[in-house]
Each structure stands twice: as C-alpha cells, then as structure tokens.
Amino acid sequence: MHSLPNIPLASAPAVELKGISRHFGSHTVLQNISIAIPRGQLFGLLGPSGSGKTTLIKLMTGIDRADEGTVAMLGEPMPQLKMLQAFGYMAQADALYAELTGKQNLAFFGAMFGLKGTILQARIQRVAKLVDLTDHLNKQTSAYSGGMKRRLSLAVALLHEPQLLVLDEPTVGIDPVLRQSIWKELSALSKQGVTIIVTTHVMDEAEKCDRLGLIRGGKLIAVDTPKGIMEQSGSTTIEEAFIAFGQAGGEEA
Amino acid sequence: MRIKALAIRIIHQFIKDKRTLALLFLAPLLVLSLMKLVFDGQAVSPAIGTVDIPPTLIEKMEQLHADVTVFANANDAQSALGSGDLDAILQLDASQPKLMLEGSDPSLNRAVLLLLQNAFQNGAASTAPTITYLHGGPDMAAFDSFGPVLIGFFSFFFVFLLAGVSFLRERTSGTLERLLATPIRRSEIVAGYLAGFGIFTLVQASLIAWFSVDVLGLYMAGSIGYMLIINLLLSLTALTLGTLLSSFASSEFQIIQFIPLVIVPQAFFSGLFNLDAMNPWLQKLSLIMPLYYGADAMQGIMIRGEGWLDFQKNVYVLIGFSLLFAILNVLALKKHRRM
Numbered sequence: 001m002h003s004l005p006n007i008p009l010a011s012a013p014a015v016e017l018k019g020i021s022r023h024f025g026s027h028t029v030l031q032n033i034s035i036a037i038p039r040g041q042l043f044g045l046l047g048p049s050g051s052g053k054t055t056l057i058k059l060m061t062g063i064d065r066a067d068e069g070t071v072a073m074l075g076e077p078m079p080q081l082k083m084l085q086a087f088g089y090m091a092q093a094d095a096l097y098a099e100l101t102g103k104q105n106l107a108f109f110g111a112m113f114g115l116k117g118t119i120l121q122a123r124i125q126r127v128a129k130l131v132d133l134t135d136h137l138n139k140q141t142s143a144y145s146g147g148m149k150r151r152l153s154l155a156v157a158l159l160h161e162p163q164l165l166v167l168d169e170p171t172v173g174i175d176p177v178l179r180q181s182i183w184k185e186l187s188a189l190s191k192q193g194v195t196i197i198v199t200t201h202v203m204d205e206a207e208k209c210d211r212l213g214l215i216r217g218g219k220l221i222a223v224d225t226p227k228g229i230m231e232q233s234g235s236t237t238i239e240e241a242f243i244a245f246g247q248a249g250g251e252e253a
Numbered sequence: 254m255r256i257k258a259l260a261i262r263i264i265h266q267f268i269k270d271k272r273t274l275a276l277l278f279l280a281p282l283l284v285l286s287l288m289k290l291v292f293d294g295q296a297v298s299p300a301i302g303t304v305d306i307p308p309t310l311i312e313k314m315e316q317l318h319a320d321v322t323v324f325a326n327a328n329d330a331q332s333a334l335g336s337g338d339l340d341a342i343l344q345l346d347a348s349q350p351k352l353m354l355e356g357s358d359p360s361l362n363r364a365v366l367l368l369l370q371n372a373f374q375n376g377a378a379s380t381a382p383t384i385t386y387l388h389g390g391p392d393m394a395a396f397d398s399f400g401p402v403l404i405g406f407f408s409f410f411f412v413f414l415l416a417g418v419s420f421l422r423e424r425t426s427g428t429l430e431r432l433l434a435t436p437i438r439r440s441e442i443v444a445g446y447l448a449g450f451g452i453f454t455l456v457q458a459s460l461i462a463w464f465s466v467d468v469l470g471l472y473m474a475g476s477i478g479y480m481l482i483i484n485l486l487l488s489l490t491a492l493t494l495g496t497l498l499s500s501f502a503s504s505e506f507q508i509i510q511f512i513p514l515v516i517v518p519q520a521f522f523s524g525l526f527n528l529d530a531m532n533p534w535l536q537k538l539s540l541i542m543p544l545y546y547g548a549d550a551m552q553g554i555m556i557r558g559e560g561w562l563d564f565q566k567n568v569y570v571l572i573g574f575s576l577l578f579a580i581l582n583v584l585a586l587k588k589h590r591r592m
Contacts, residue, residue, distance in 0.1 A: 063434055065591050079592050081436055089434040093427030112435035156431070 012075030014195035020069035044209030088157035304344035350382035416495030454488035474558030493578035
C-alpha cells in the first residue's frame with residue numbers, strides 16, 4: 001500500500017501502533033495511542049468495558065482503520081489483505097454457524113485460510129485435541145454449551161497456525177476450570193513463539209501476561225510488566241494499580 | 254406501574270427507531286397511493302384496427318372511446334395485432350363482421366367485446382360478429398393471464414426475504430466479522446452467496462415451473478426451458494437485491510420492512526394490473542423494476558409462446574440488474590472492512 005519494503009522484517013515488532021486516534025462521529029474512542037509489541041510476547045490489554053479495547057484490537061488487525069496514526073503488523077503497514085493470513089482472531093462473540101457441526105465450522109474457516117485436504121483434516125484434529133473437543137466434533141454447534149462454543153471459537157483462531165493471536169475477552173462467561181485451561185494453552189503457545197494479544201477486564205488474568213497495557217477512556221495510561229506496574233504505583237495488586245493510574249490520568253486530564 | 258413502565262419503554266424504543274416509525278406511518282400511504290393510481294386513472298380505450306368497416310360504425314366506435322386505426326388490408330392489421338399495437342381487429346368478411354382479439358389480457362378482451370356490443374346495438378349493423386383469438390381463447394381465465402406474473406412475483410419475493418435474512422444473520426451473529434478477518438475478498442463473499450443460493454433458486458425455479466404448468470394447469474404456449482431461464486434470472490436478481498438491502502437493515506424485522514417499499518410496488522407494475530389506465534409518465538416507473546421485465550418475458554412465453562428473440566431484451570436487463578446489485582453489495586461490504 002505504501003512504498004515500504006515488502007520483505008517481512010524478522011526484527012520488526014509483531015504489532016506497532018504510532019499515534020493512533022479513532023473517532024466515531026464526535027465521540028473520540030481512542031486518543032493518540034502508541035505502542036510496540038515484540039514477537040513472542042503475551043500482551044494483555046486491561047481496561048473497563050467501553051474503554052476502547054475492542055476498537056484498538058480491530059485497528060491492529062486491519063478490520064477497522066484509524067483516523068490518525070499508522071499500524072504495522074510484522075513490519076508490514078496495515079491494513080493489507082494478505083496480512084489477514086498472518087493472525088488468528090477471536091472476537092467477543094463466538095461467531096460460529098449454529099446450524100453446522102463443530103467440524104464443519106472448522107472446515108469452513110480453514111478453507112477461508114486456504115487449508116484443504118489432508119492438511120486441513122490434520123489441523124482440525126490437532127486444534128480439536130488442543131481445546132478438548134475431539135469427541136464433540138460431529139455435534140451441531142447449537143447443541144454446544146457456552147464453554148464449548150468458546151473453545152471451538154478459539155480452535156478456529158488457531159487453525160491456520162498464525163504467528164499472532166488476537167483474542168478479545170477469550171474467557172468471558174467461562175467457568176474457572178476452563179478459564180485456567182485456556183490460559184495454560186495461551187502460555188504454552190506463547191512459549192512456542194506465538195505473539196498473543198489478549199483483552200481482559202479480569203485483574204487476576206492480567207497478572208499472567210508478560211506485559212500489560214492499561215487503557216481507560218480511550219487513552220493508554222500505562223505499559224509495563226505486571227510487576228513494574230504495581231511498583232510504579234506503589235500498590236500490591238493490579239487492581240489497586242489500575243485504580244491509582246486511573247486517578248492520576250484523570251487528574252492530568 | 255409495571256404496565257406503565259413497559260408502555261413508556263416501548264414508546265421510547267419506537268422513537269429511537271425512526272425507520273420503523275416512518276414505515277408505520279408512511280408505507281400505508283404509499284401503498285394506498287399506488288392503488289389509487291392503478292385503479293382510478295383515465296378510461297381504457299382499446300386499440301381496434303378495422304378492415305373494410307363502414308364509416309358509420311367506425312364513428313360509433315370512436316364515440317365509445319375506441320382508438321380506431323383503419324387498415325387497407327387484413328395482413329397489415331394482422332401484423333399490428335401480432336406486435337401488440339392493436340388489441341383487436343374488426344373486419345367484414347363477405348358482409349359478415351369478424352372480430353379477432355389479441356387475447357392476452359382477459360380484462361381488455363372484455364372491454365373490446367363490451368364496446369362492440371354497444372356499437373352494434375346502436376343500430377349500425379344487425380349481425381353480431383364472429384370472434385376469434387390470436388392468443389389464448391374465450392375460456393382463458395384471468396388466472397391464466399396473471400399466473401405467469403404471479404410465478405415471477407413469488408420466486409422473487411421469497412428469495413428476496415430468504416437472502417436478506419440470512420445475510421443479515423451473518424452480520425448479527427458476528428460471523429461476518431470473523432469472515433472478514435480472514436483473507437477472503439469482499440467480492441468472494443458476494444459470489445459465494447450467489448453460488449450457494451443459486452443452487453436453491455435453481456431448484457425453486459424448476460419446482461415452481463413444473464407445479465404451475467403440470468399441477469395448476471396454467472395456459473402454456475411456449476417452452477418450459479425458457480420459462481425456467483426467466484424464473485432463475487428473476488431469483489438471482491432477488492438474491493442480489495436481498496443481500497444488498499440487508500446491509501441497510503439491523504434486524505430481521507427491518508428486512509420485513511422492505512416488503513412494502515421494494516416488493517409491493519413491483520407487484521403493481523409487473524402486469525398484474527393493466528397500466529393503460531395510469532398516467533403515461535407514471536407507467537415509465539415500471540422500467541426500473543426488475544419484476545416488470547421478468548413478468549413481461551414470462552407472459553410472453555406462457556401466453557404468446559414467444560421464442561428467444563422476442564424476450565431476449567428482458568434477459569439482458571435482468572442480468573444487468575443482478576450484476577449491478579452484486580457490485581453494489583461488494584461496495585456496501587466496505588462498511589465492515591475497507592479492503
């Protein structure tokens with residue numbers, strides 16, 4: 001799209017935002033956000049509902065476009081159609097076809113990423129095992145429980161083995177046992193070198209991330225490791241730190 | 254108290270939804286206006302060609318508002334009747350009056366017969382004419398005439414609804430967003446929908462064609478293959494229009510709201526009603542309605558037994574409409590992903 005070199009730079013960050021702003025009408029959702037997320041990091045976006053987390057994620061993936069600022073993914077300027085192949089996306093909604101079976105859903109989205117034949121079948125079996133749905137693949141998705149739908153949705157995002165995983169509230173509405181198993185899976189993927197960006201408003205989940213971005217009212221109020229954030233604000237929990245940063249940010253504005 | 258709170262909530266919801274509100278008040282007005290335009294226009298004046306008819310009788314017919322054209326020989330009159338310029342030919346054959354009706358539209362047949370009955374009663378001639386038909390016959394019921402139109406209408410209507418709602422589902426369930434997060438092109442989505450639904454519309458078109466001819470016994474002078482082609486093209490137009498308009502609806506209910514705006518006006522202009530009584534420039538509205546072309550071809554094939562050369566223009570126009578709607582749909586998807 002621009003005159004930037006077409007070679008994916010191995011050293012370029014997984015995602016790099018520079019001076020991003022997004023307005024919906026007269027309402028400013030995101031304001032001057034700059035951030036770089038290195039490869040292989042498990043990055044958490046933490047903020048209350050309505051703070052702009054989902055909008056920020058949509059800008060990173062190129063589904064939405066910023067009014068100001070630039071977005072680059074793996075060194076490539078966004079949005080670009082071919083870059084949609086590079087990441088896996090899981091939205092807040094499960095976004096599954098209820099009339100289809102789990103397997104049919106996986107096969108459909110696999111085909112969207114150009115997977116076919118034996119490779120597709122092998123990948124389906126792999127991700128199904130990963131999210132523990134192997135026995136339920138032939139069931140219609142409408143008969144799935146909420147947790148099973150969420151897991152299938154995650155499986156869809158993992159299907160094409162993306163270098164970058166973008167997950168919007170992956171554990172919302174999921175029981176504690178399943179939540180733990182999903183986070184275990186995310187940590188394992190992260191160790192294999194997959195970059196993961198995950199939004200959450202659950203504070204104890206935030207502590208499991210390598211690095212955190214606190215977002216509030218469309219502004220990025222702090223970016224650091226969970227430990228660093230607690231130290232900076234002199235608090236003992238992420239929750240306290242978040243409140244402390246929020247107040248400081250409010251005073252500045 | 255609960256009832257009051259509920260009522261206030263509903264009122265608030267209605268006021269927020271300006272479109273539903275507009276539909277509630279404006280759509281009935283639109284439909285009523287259309288009905289008035291169709292039923293309450295100028296008087297119909299049948300176009301009658303005459304051969305060897307005494308001037309006194311022609312004068313009588315003109316007094317009764319017939320649009321009379323005098324032909325020198327019967328062949329010229331015949332070709333005018335064939336091309337649809339005339340509704341009937343009255344000629345004297347060995348001093349015996351003979352009437353040939355175009356016959357496609359039973360209501361026009363009746364208008365011609367009534368007019369001539371009056372003209373003859375006024376004493377111009379004592380013998381009643383013998384009657385023949387170019388298309389159809391005296392036993393062709395009104396349904397035979399508007400049946401072809403109804404076939405087209407219902408294919409169009411149901412495909413429109415189905416396509417509109419299912420494309421909307423894609424959006425509301427979040428699957429469209431997920432779909433657009435894959436490297437699929439916008440044009441591929443539209444084409445995929447066309448292909449997927451195309452199969453069902455093909456089955457539907459065949460089923461309707463078979464049912465109306467073999468089961469309902471509709472008057473059928475032409476080829477069932479042609480009829481299938483037209484029906485399929487009409488369905489494709491409905492499919493592309495339905496998916497396009499679903500981009501502008503946010504719920505199934507809002508899809509239903511398109512019916513009085515998009516479907517009903519087409520029914521009025523499709524040939525179900527004789528538009529000769531309507532203001533001529535309003536008649537031109539039919540030119541922007543896909544159903545008009547489909548119904549016209551369908552009537553031509555089923556009643557007048559027309560071949561490819563007679564209805565090919567309608568085929569091209571329907572293909573044009575489908576392409577236009579499909580391209581607009583690709584553009585409308587830009588709203589969700591700008592690449």
